[in-house]
Amino acid sequence: MRYAQVVPDIPTRAIDGCFDYAIPTELETSCVAGCTVLVSFGHRDVVGYVVSTSAEVSEGVNPLRVLSVERMLAPPAFDEVAAGLALWMAREYAAPLASCLRLMLAPGQTVRVRKSDEGAWELVCNRAQAVDDRWAALTDAGRAFTPRKNASRQRQVVEALAAGPMRVAELAAMVSGAAGVVSALAKRGLVEIEHRRRIRGAEQASTLSSANAPRPTQLTAGQQGALAAIGEAVSARRGDVVLVDGVTGSGKTEVYLDAIERVRAQGRDAIVLVPEISLTAQTVGRFRSRFGDDVAILHSRLSTGERFDQWDLLRSGAAHVVVGARSALFAPLANVGLVIIDEEHEGSYKQDQAPRYHAREVAAELARRRGAALVLGSATPSLESLERCRAGSWRGVSWARASMPERPGGAVLPAVHVVDMRSQPGAKGGSVFSRTLRDALLEVAERREKAVLLLNRRGFASFLMCRECGCVPTCPHCSTALTYHERTHSLACHTCGSVWPVRAYPDPSTKCPNCGSRYLAQYGVGTQRVEDELRMLLPEDVEVIRMDADTTATKGAHTKLLEQFDAAECAVLVGTQMIAKGLDFPEVTLVGVVNADTTLKLPDFRAAERTYHLLEQVAGRAGRGERPGQVVIQTYWATHPAIRAVEKHRRGPFVAYELDEREEAYYPPFSRLANVTFAGLNEGVVRDRAAVFARELRARVLDLPGEWEVLGPAECVRAKVKDRFRRHVVVKAPAAANVGPVLTVAADALPARRDVALSIDVDAYDLL
Structure with missing residues (x-):
């Protein structure tokens, strides 16, 4: 008998581990790490994720009381190393374990159990699927076939296919009713129909002149030094970090390309992160000019189907280099040799929703677990990275800095x-x-x-302000000044997205919402x-x-x-x-x-x-x-x-x-910073909840080593967002402290309430 260690898909910090389930005989070969399964938990069926399998139950578990996995819901999406990374993220960022595992799933997979209108629990499975196109081609008999004179559609189809195979959908766009004609000819053995996988997200090559990476005749001294440092880190196979500190235009991308070539020659995979979607076309173009179809793309502007196809290319081994936003870290690559984070200083590498991870820290842990090297590139490195390079190590891993102070070509x-x-x-x-x-x-x-x-x-002006009373129109749902857009004559809240029509002075319809004055004028620049x-x-x-x-x-x-x-x-x-x-x-x-x-x-x-x-x-x-x-x-x-x-x-x-x-x-x-935010419709309840948490946390950090500071609770700078009042507690802890578990214990000690949302942001970048 084999057993699966399963994490129920219940987004709560209270579930911080896995549970043993027996694997039925019929699922022994298919139920492996990374699978999505249906199990019984708490007297009802729930979706769960298999993080490992074993021949014995965990220590202290009675095998006679272990329930069985009920059914398989989705094939493997990750391996045990990725599952271990998710467990680390849950602890590090005080996040629900299930939320961290969801990052590893196939794009578009939403398998869940819900209550039906009748009150019964039902399983809902939504998964993106591969798309097969039908292609039609003439057989030998079809090439010799001559349609009757009155069979105009058959003649048009045969003439079109005489030039070569075509997608049936394209053929149907050219010839009305072509799909039916093709089926009829196929039954007579005149046409052969083939199903081919269509890869969505295989974007057309960009016409950007910068989306090409011709190989330079000679590398600069800085580029050669950076490549040597990266080569040593790759060979070490222990997660060493190299900060490529190069001035703007110093040729960091060429260093990335050469480093990946060397890693691919070893049969290993590479992950490349960029901070902005606007950079994706340029970066993908450069990498595809060097590596061709071995490159897959993963970012939020792709549709679900497109993301699934690109993800599946990586899972199947058809592609070995992934370029994308921070979520590309969780691509299904098991033999990663190199992780590159371009413009590593960018705040966009910090996730602003749970789990609130930082891509740089997760990449460092991923590289350590995979035995890969992590390369951070920037002309303006973050102070955190510079300080770790100065120290020479961080969390037992080597950090080295490679300087590139010159631009190529003079x-x-x-x-x-x-x-x-x-x-x-x-x-x-x-x-x-x-x-x-x-x-x-x-x-x-x-x-x-x-x-x-x-x-x-954004917008035409930062805000409108009444020259008579000084009133600045703000969003009634958020404590945010509204931005004026002249093209649409509207005020927009860039927090919740609400929009109101309005005109500024000297339009005669202008009116201050406070005093009625028509002198509502534009201030700031957009x-x-x-x-x-x-x-x-x-x-x-x-x-x-x-x-x-x-x-x-x-x-x-x-x-x-x-x-x-x-x-x-x-x-x-x-x-x-x-x-x-x-x-x-x-x-x-x-x-x-x-x-x-x-x-x-x-x-x-x-x-x-x-x-x-x-x-x-x-x-x-x-x-x-x-x-x-x-x-x-x-x-x-x-x-x-x-x-x-x-x-x-x-x-x-x-x-x-x-x-x-x-x-x-x-x-x-010099410290780690965490921001714990409370939000709710009742201001008094939010205030009380935050105060109780602050007292609980102060009591728990008293005996911890190092300097801990608990600030607040206080009103957030954005004190109201989408009709919810907001207060926060800011925590400063020693730089090497494990902040996540401390905050998790303090949060779990609070009495259960559903009317106040609590969010924990470890290594916070946004304190507003």
Whole structure:
């Protein structure tokens, strides 16, 4: 008799382990780790995931009381190593174990047990399936077949197939009723029908010039050094980490490609993560130009069917390199030799919903368990990564830094001009452009070059404000100021998505919701306004392309806009953070930052670091070709260390300043930070619940080693979201502490309530 260790699919932190079930004889060969099964748990049937199998029951379990697996629901989606990674994530991030295992499942699999209208429990199975296309081809007899003169459809089908096999669906689009004709001819032995697997998500090659990776004639010294360090880490097979610290345009992608080639030559697999969907087409193009169909893609803009087909290519061994967002970490690759995280400093690698994992930390654990190497690449590495490299190790694993300080081919970093907007004379008509930036844009148009303008803001204006009473319209469901969109004359909440029609002064229908005044005017700057001003400033033959969350909402929009910019003779790309990193356009000679202070003034201890990362990254878009580049940064805080670091391309003084600030305030990387949030419709209940948790947690950390701080509870910066009041407790713990289990025990000690949602975010990036 064999036994399966099963985790019930019940999303609660109370279930932190697995349960033994006997495997029936008829399922002995098919019930293995990674399977989805139906089992009895708590006197009802539930879906469960097999994490391992064994010849004996677990210690302390009576085999006579062990129930049997009732049935198989889905074939294996992961192996025991992946199951172990999920168990680690559940402990590390105080997350339900079932939620972590779901990350490993096939895309589109939603197998669950629910109550029917009659009150009975019923099984609901939804799984994405492979799609087989029917292809038709003439047989030898069919080639000699001559249709009757009045059989026009048969004649058209035979003539079409005479040129070669065709998909029946395409044939039907050409000839009305072709499907029926093909079936009839097949019965007579004149046509042969073949079923072929269709791979969805095999996107067409991008026309981006940067979506190709020709092999350079010679690598720079920095590239060679990075490859040598990566080679040592791969050979060690113990999860060693290499931070490739290369200036923008230093050729990090070529290092990734060469490293993967060497790993593939050993018969091992590779995972590549990118932070933005907008980078996917460029990155996939480069990797496919080197590895062809051995590359699969996984990201959220693919449909469920497309994701399933790409996932299945990896599971079946048809592809061995996966490129995608953070979820690509959980691709079904059992022989991983290399994991690469490009732009490792990016906050998008932190999951904002349960389980709230950080891809960098999970990748490090995955590499350790698989005996792979982890490569982190960035021109602006995170302070956490820099500090671990300085220490030389983290959690028993080696961390090394490989420096790439030069650009290939003699290209140089762009000159940076900081414009102090406090000393600027008032621009005519309230323009968003300083004279320096305006003149630079006109020069780009005159030279027929390209420019990139960054503005970290959507919409036409940041907000509307009444000039009479100072009222700022806010969302009634969230404590968020509404953003004004002039194109649609609407106010939108970018937290919950609600939209209200409104017009700004001097429209006569304008009306303040507080005092009734018609002087409701626009304040702040949005991408729509920058786009409009550019069109008025520049000649008509200069293309202005806006790229933000509004213009890229549809599938494929990112790639189309970038291809439009790439193909233009002279153009300006204006956008939000999605244009700031990774994009490679050699014709760009000017980068402008309309307002560098947007992220600098956020109530977040990482605000300065994020601002430096953003500005240095966007500055690196300029001068990547033969022509030199320049950067114009508009700011009201020109003396800030982050701004000065970008101006001089000198990171050292800023990093030293920021680390001193962090150490004094006991923030990461000198501590671990967790944010426990409570949300509910009743403000008083939320307040009481948070207070009880804070008292419980303080009592539990008193005797723990190291310095623990429990701050709050306090009202969140976004005190209300979607009609729910929010309070939080912030925890600072020693950098090496296991925070997740401590928070789990404190949360489980609370009396059960359903009217207040509790969320735990370990290694929190968002404290708002």
